[in-house]
Amino acid sequence: MSQSKSNKREVSGWVVLNKPYDMTSTQAVGKVRWLFGAKKAGHAGTLDPLATGILPIALGEATKTVPAVQDGEKVYRFTIKWGEETTTDDTEGEVIARSDVRPDAATIVAALPRFTGTILQTPPAFSAIKVDGERAYDLARAGEAVELAPREVHIGALSLVSHDGASSALEMRCEKGTYVRALARDLARHLGSFGHVTKLHRALVGPFDEARAVTIEQLEAAADRDALLLPVSAGLALLPEIRLTPDQAQTIRHGNPVLLTGARAPIELETAWASCAGAAVALGRVEMGQFKPQRVIVA
Structure with missing residues (x-):
């Protein structure tokens, strides 16, 4: 299942895999990464080879949000x-x-x-x-x-x-x-x-349940596999969301904090994620009314 580096692409998002029996989590990640031709992949929580079910697999920028999914129920x-x-x-x-x-x-x-x-x-x-x-x-x-x-x-x-x-x-x-x-x-x-x-x-696992899961066979048979890919933000659904303006998002993407305004703006949050037009921009925290990015997600 090896691919040359030139054949791999920048693709980001989540595959909620219904892992089959007698496949290791590492094998499952390798298979999904190969099917999507992704440069980077990882999983949110090991599942024993003899176990079946939800194995969230992160591609590209989604790998930065793996801890948020692992921390879920x-x-x-x-x-x-x-x-x-x-x-x-x-x-x-x-x-x-x-x-x-x-x-x-x-x-x-x-x-x-x-x-x-x-x-x-x-x-x-x-x-x-x-x-x-x-x-x-x-x-x-x-x-x-x-x-x-x-x-x-x-x-x-x-x-x-x-x-x-x-x-x-x-x-x-x-x-x-x-x-x-x-x-x-x-x-x-x-x-x-x-x-x-x-x-x-x-x-x-966290925000991912069986209703959103796909099998290896479904991925192999799909004419458009990217249509089965969930956005990076899907893995952050259980965390507080901070909605940014385009200008604020640009500031965050440069690694700088932004002051949150408005009557409902939070003052303190240990963990939150920032979005712009529905797309994930960064994981971070809110301190004294400022959102401070910790992991910036490349658009």
Whole structure:
């Protein structure tokens, strides 16, 4: 899928990809970048190869807005198989513990508040977290013992969708840094059993949901792929918007602040984005009534 530099182009925007099963996030970004012939691409939040669903891919200037999307809420739908814990906390790993306990639906529902709100969670050993400069999953695959420190994560909502005795389907709304596989592991242990994730689907990342998603097949078949590209501003939809005049936008594009006027002009905002005629101009903050650009977006 390699392309010469001369064949790549300046194209900016978001592709909300419905990532297929058994494709890494890096492979997905490479495929989309090749299909669009884009010079620059990145993604807003890794999705496991065995997971499906929303993988927002930024092209060109949209890569500057990736943190804004990553900071948004996520929604996951997943299935836990009861009675077996694996090395990876999903189907890819080897079974390391077994239990005959199969929690019933009422017991599962009663336990869910324990895993809602701000909780401490120990990430899976097979994760992308760095330990002394190395990815945890690389160390784990090499047979090294990986000990990761518990960290605070926030789970806004957790519900049981269905239950058949041997497995359960759940839905979770959470903030970044939350591991579904760790939740499944910990919930099963709390219920006196073991468990691992057999299915995982991400239905929402920040402003991007399934209604806006496209598949690799749709991208490959499209006569005009650029028509499937969302604007850079789509990734900023959940942040406060500062609307600029053309003169103000020109000032911002030179990296200079502008004074905001009008009765509704904000005085202080930790994070905001500036627009002109609907197009994104910059990410920045508002201090003492001035919008100060931090990342300027080239038109």
